[in-house]
Amino acid sequence: MQKPKNLRSLDIKAFAKADMHLEGETPLAELTRLAEDCHGDATGQVAWSAQGAMAAGASGKDTAWLHLEAKATVPLTCQRCLHPVPVEVLVEQDFRFVADEATALAEDDESEEDLLVLEDNFDLLSLMEDELLMSLPLVPMHPACLSEQVPTSPEEEAILSDAKPNPFAVLASLKTRKH
Numbered sequence: 001m002q003k004p005k006n007l008r009s010l011d012i013k014a015f016a017k018a019d020m021h022l023e024g025e026t027p028l029a030e031l032t033r034l035a036e037d038c039h040g041d042a043t044g045q046v047a048w049s050a051q052g053a054m055a056a057g058a059s060g061k062d063t064a065w066l067h068l069e070a071k072a073t074v075p076l077t078c079q080r081c082l083h084p085v086p087v088e089v090l091v092e093q094d095f096r097f098v099a100d101e102a103t104a105l106a107e108d109d110e111s112e113e114d115l116l117v118l119e120d121n122f123d124l125l126s127l128m129e130d131e132l133l134m135s136l137p138l139v140p141m142h143p144a145c146l147s148e149q150v151p152t153s154p155e156e157e158a159i160l161s162d163a164k165p166n167p168f169a170v171l172a173s174l175k176t177r178k179h
């Protein structure tokens with residue numbers, strides 16, 4: 001398989017069968033949904049890599065897998081001082097491709113990896129953007145702004161406790177992030 005030119009239309013089966021490794025840098029501005037969340041202009045790059053493989057699925061039959069890693073520093077808006085706050089976001093996720101939505105639903109609960117339906121024209125950049133969006137903090141804040149913040153109402157307290165990583169919340173988000 002030749003190196004694909006269009007990352008938004010990837011033949012994922014051929015990619016997996018060739019054990020292909022792709023890596024590159026994509027401007028944040030090209031990921032328009034992510035760029036909308038940025039403070040001012042979306043400057044910077046997403047450094048990413050994608051590794052394809054054929055390996056056993058839930059039924060024991062070989063199927064296509066994708067290991068995706070992405071890293072970016074996203075300029076978000078601090079929810080206290082409203083100045084830009086650079087937030088480093090890391091994604092590392094395994095995906096397994098299944099034949100249809102019904103199989104994805106049936107096998108989702110017992111799978112560590114995320115399940116995706118196999119398509120001929122797979123949009124790798126869109127998947128990467130989804131994963132980065134899910135990894136953004138709900139309430140971005142400078143560490144100094146966070147420690148200065150004293151909750152003045154139950155609503156604000158709820159928002160602030162969201163901003164601090166709570167181990168149980170992290171666990172819950174890991175459980176619910178499957179799609």
Ligand SMILES: [Zn+2]
Nearest residue numbers: 078081142145
């Ligand atoms: Zn701040």
